[in-house]
Amino acid sequence: MTCEDERNNPLCSNPKCGERNRWCVTSGQLVKLLQILVKMGTHMLLKFDQVQKSYPGGRPVLRDVSLSLDRGQTLALTGESGSGKSTLLNLAAALDTADGGEITLDWTNLSNLDDSGRAALRRTSLSLVFQQFNLIPSLTTGQNLSFHARLAGCHDPDWCAHLADRLGLTDLLDRYPENLSGGQQQRVAIGRAMAAKPKLLLADEPTGNLDETASATVLDLMLSLVADTGAALLLVTHSQEIAARLDRRAHLTGGHIE
Ligand SMILES: Nc1ncnc2c1ncn2[C@@H]1O[C@H](COP(=O)(O)OP(=O)(O)OP(=O)(O)O)[C@@H](O)[C@H]1O
Ligand SMILES: [Mg+2]
Numbered sequence: 001m002t003c004e005d006e007r008n009n010p011l012c013s014n015p016k017c018g019e020r021n022r023w024c025v026t027s028g029q030l031v032k033l034l035q036i037l038v039k040m041g042t043h044m045l046l047k048f049d050q051v052q053k054s055y056p057g058g059r060p061v062l063r064d065v066s067l068s069l070d071r072g073q074t075l076a077l078t079g080e081s082g083s084g085k086s087t088l089l090n091l092a093a094a095l096d097t098a099d100g101g102e103i104t105l106d107w108t109n110l111s112n113l114d115d116s117g118r119a120a121l122r123r124t125s126l127s128l129v130f131q132q133f134n135l136i137p138s139l140t141t142g143q144n145l146s147f148h149a150r151l152a153g154c155h156d157p158d159w160c161a162h163l164a165d166r167l168g169l170t171d172l173l174d175r176y177p178e179n180l181s182g183g184q185q186q187r188v189a190i191g192r193a194m195a196a197k198p199k200l201l202l203a204d205e206p207t208g209n210l211d212e213t214a215s216a217t218v219l220d221l222m223l224s225l226v227a228d229t230g231a232a233l234l235l236v237t238h239s240q241e242i243a244a245r246l247d248r249r250a251h252l253t254g255g256h257i258e
Contacts, residue, residue, distance in 0.1 A: 044104075045071045045200055045232050046092060051101035053087055061087050063255030065101070071199065074226065074233040076243035079252035085236045088252065089202050092234060093128050094118040106199055123152040127193035129203040129222075133185045135177040135192075142173035144188050149195035156195075163191040167221060183214040190218065194225050201226055203235045207242065219245060 046069040053062040061084040069075050079085050090096040091103055094110055095118075103110040106125045113121065127148060135144050145164060149155040164170045167187040177185055186206065193201055203222065207215035219242055226233045235246060243249045251258040 043070050045069055045073075045106060046234070047102075047104040048088075048092075049102040049104070051088075051091065051103060052099045053084070053091060053096075054099055060255055062091075062098075065252070065255070065257050067250055067257050069200075069232050069234055071232055072226075072230050073248065074223065074235070074246040075248045075250060076246040077234060077236045077250050077252060078238065078240075078243055081238075083252045084255065085252055086204055089128075089204050089234065089236060092200070093126060093202050094121050123148075123196075125198060126200040126202060127196060127198040129186075129189050129193045129201065129206045131205040131208050133177070133189045135185055135188055137177050140174050140176055141169055141180065141188050144177065145169070145173075145191045146195055148192055152196045154196055159197070160191075160195055163194055163225075166225070167191045182209050183218070186210060186214075186218055187221070190222055190225070194229065194231075197229050198231055201231050201233045203233065205236050205238065207237070207239070215239075215242070 046067075048065050048067040051062055051065045052060060054060045065088065067075075067088075077085050077088065087096070091098055091110075092105065094105070094113070098111065105121065108121060110118065110121075136147065139147065142160075142164070146155050146157075146160050149160070161170075164173060167190065169184070169187060169191060172180065172184060177188070180188065186209070190203075190206065193203075201222070206222065207218050210218060222233065222235075223245065225231075233246070235242070237243055
């Protein structure tokens with residue numbers, strides 16, 4: 001309910017405002033609130049706030065990591081081997097839990113979620129591309145492509161066919177992973193991740209096993225697919241050339257982001 005003449009508005013200083021109604025706001029306040037919500041909704045997607053993570057018996061891997069990623073933005077995460085890039089990605093993917101600090105994804109504080117809540121978030125908001133593809137060997141290319149989208153309950157055959165076409169997989173839909181090259185398997189992994197149109201695509205060295213040309217092709221495809229769907233991309237890479245093609249770069253060293 002809006003209160004154009006400021007009656008019924010508990011926040012109003014107008015003496016005319018006689019009746020008190022907790023849920024009554026002026027249209028000006030409503031507009032301001034909507035502006036804030038739109039701003040929040042169109043910007044930040046992922047936020048790490050002073051996140052800490054150690055493994056049992058080991059030294060702290062992430063000591064105090066703060067990082068944010070806006071909706072639709074692409075961010076390259078670099079760092080030496082063992083600096084904690086995959087650890088950070090696993091936390092963002094809600095596959096693991098932080099020891100301290102706060103991780104917020106799509107307005108959900110991940111530390112407030114139990115296992116099933118984290119699984120639900122993984123189905124609805126994000127997808128992962130693993131360096132080792134992780135395709136399901138007993139499923140064909142077509143079945144692998146649609147696997148996550150079916151799990152998420154949002155399988156769209158037209159979108160899957162479009163992805164197969166964009167990724168050059170249309171003639172390979174009946175083949176099993178063992179009969180695909182490394183580059184073809186990588187493209188299936190990307191297609192599978194994009195099939196559910198995630199808000200966040202996480203990719204752990206997705207071009208690590210590919211030669212320079214195949215790597216450039218795969219990156220082009222990922223960037224164009226995330227641009228088409230409005231997804232944000234957090235991509236781990238050792239390559240400065242790849243990092244330079246993304247909107248932003250973050251470097252992980254000594255358990256902190258530089
Ligand atoms: N499950 C685990 N149990 C114990 N220690 C782990 C585990 N996973 C990773 N680590 C340790 O945490 C540190 C960071 O590992 P992580 O895999 O995140 O590094 P990375 O930056 O991804 O390295 P790379 O570039 O080689 O993939 C390493 O010292 C690693 O040995
Ligand atoms: Mg790693």
